Amino acid sequence: MKNIDEKIEALLAWMGNDKSEPLNTSSKSTSHVSEKLEVKDVAGSGRGLYAKASIMRNERLIRILPSYLLNFSTVLAHILKHNPATPLPTSVPQNLYVPAVKNDAVGEIYSRLSLETLLSLSSFQIVSLFLVLETARGTDSFWKPFIDMLPEIEELLLCPLVWKVMKMPQADKLWAMLPRSTRKHSESVLVRFEKDMHVVSLLLQDTAFFSTKTFLWAWMCINSRCLYMEVPQAKDAADNFTMAPYVDFLNHLSEDQCGIKIDALGFQVFTSTSYKPGDELYFSYGPHSNEFLLCEYGFTLGQNKWNYVDITQYLTLLFSAKQTQFLQKKGYYGDYTVNGDGMSFRAEIALATLQEPEPESSRRLSSFLEGTTDGSVYERQSQILLGRILSKLIADCNSKLNATHALGDGTQPQVDAVLSLYRDMKRICEAAITT
Incomplete structure (x- = not known):
């Protein structure tokens, strides 16, 4: 079994990497990976792309020819x-x-x-x-x-x-x-x-x-x-x-640090920030929460500004038939969330609708939906309703976090990943209640 260094050398040779070629050339004959880059396999974080030397902002570091995509x-x-x-x-x-x-x-x-x-x-x-x-x-x-x-x-x-x-x-x-x-x-x-x-x-x-x-x-x-x-x-x-070979060593971070350009020269990677020797290079896969990252990719981030809490199941249970029909008709049924900045506009509309027994005939609700008023008339009661929901969520999170989950069979990494989602939820709920 080849070690990682041998595999990387084989990969670069296969792509026809020309180490000597300046990346600003117009040549289309070779792939290119900057000598300033190296791949490391780090315990706890896996394989990643690291700077061997100082890298300036807007440097082009990688070009992969179309034949190797x-x-x-x-x-x-x-x-x-x-x-x-x-x-x-x-x-x-x-x-x-x-x-x-x-x-x-x-x-x-x-x-x-x-x-x-x-x-x-x-x-x-x-x-x-x-x-x-x-x-x-x-x-x-x-x-x-x-x-x-x-x-x-x-x-x-x-x-x-x-x-x-x-x-x-x-x-x-x-x-x-x-x-x-x-x-x-x-x-x-x-x-x-x-x-x-x-x-x-x-x-x-x-x-x-x-x-x-x-x-x-x-x-x-x-x-x-x-x-x-x-x-x-x-x-x-x-x-x-x-x-894209080699490019896929770039790990995900919420903030974009590398950009991609696709043109006649191939698939290119350039930096949007500077790096010191030893720094890991990152690329943003998109504005994804830890829930998304775990479900789609199999990892989470310690800090993730895109995390949110889905409160849909708690709100929909409170709607009357008329309120449900109204929200469905207006395109505001479901997808109610709270994040670090507060509740989504969809959640605001849902909480306002809960305060209207006859939403279809409510002029103030109609004005809020149309944007002619800011919905402040609903704010106090909405915060009370939201606080109850978030308190219930915090209690649910505590129940999971305080329980014993000794499933055995080598499942502790999976248990820890699931519990990290509950910790994320709890942090958001607690922050939303105190603001």
Whole structure:
């Protein structure tokens, strides 16, 4: 088994990295990774990208050529190479590098996949299918240096989806421990996963290459490592992504510290802040709460300004039929949250509606909705109602945090991840009550 340094050297060599090339050149012939960067595997935080030397703001550090990005277009180019009778769609860059066809079992599967079938797939489905098959190729895969740097499924065990699908010991108890909104989010992730797995399993059902564990690994690698990039085959926004070798070593932080540019030179990374030697470089995956990060990627942040508390279940129980109908009609039913800055406008509307037995005929509520008044007439009672809800939430959090959760079977990391969500919720609720 190669160590991480050997794997990184193999990855850079595979990408055609030219260490000597200044990144401001217009050359399109090579990928480039700055010599100021290094990958470290740090206990507790995993692999990350670190500065070996001082880095200035707006420095361009990485360029990955399009041929080494893994997305719908590059997968199409590789698979269709095995079917020379099918021309590459004009939507796919015609200058992508694709190695010579290998006459193996995986190549035989590729040769049977029609263009119509491939174009019917989502980005998640075609890229996960490709990862499963290229992993099976082992050293014969062009993509092996990239695949070798992807996380093992054991590195993703904090994600609730992974507990569930792998049937980890105590998985059902861990699932039941999740905050209600987190469990709902995890269920939606499970639905997405199962839909994609069903489609791919049908394409590979007569082969020896498909297993639930391998597909879960591929799907989670995509979900936790993909970066936004528009692709011409996209059917919806979820299809617009690519996987980018080396770039995916950038870990997430709430505040953006690195930016991305995609142009004729390839997939480029530049800094939006300066770094000292030894500093870790970060990239923001988006304005995501810890709940989202855990459900989608399998980690949380110690400090996260995007955290919020979902109070929907508490508010909807208080609505009369008329209030429910009114909010549904106006587009304000559900998605009621509180964060570090206070309650959302949707929550304000819901709390105001609770104070109107006949909301449809209330002029002051109508004025608040239309923005002609600031809703101050509702503020005092809304704060009282919100305080009761938040007090109930704090009590629920304390109950979870003070309970004994000795599930055993090596589940303490998962228990700790779940409890961290309750601590986040409690902090927000306590802050909202005191303001």
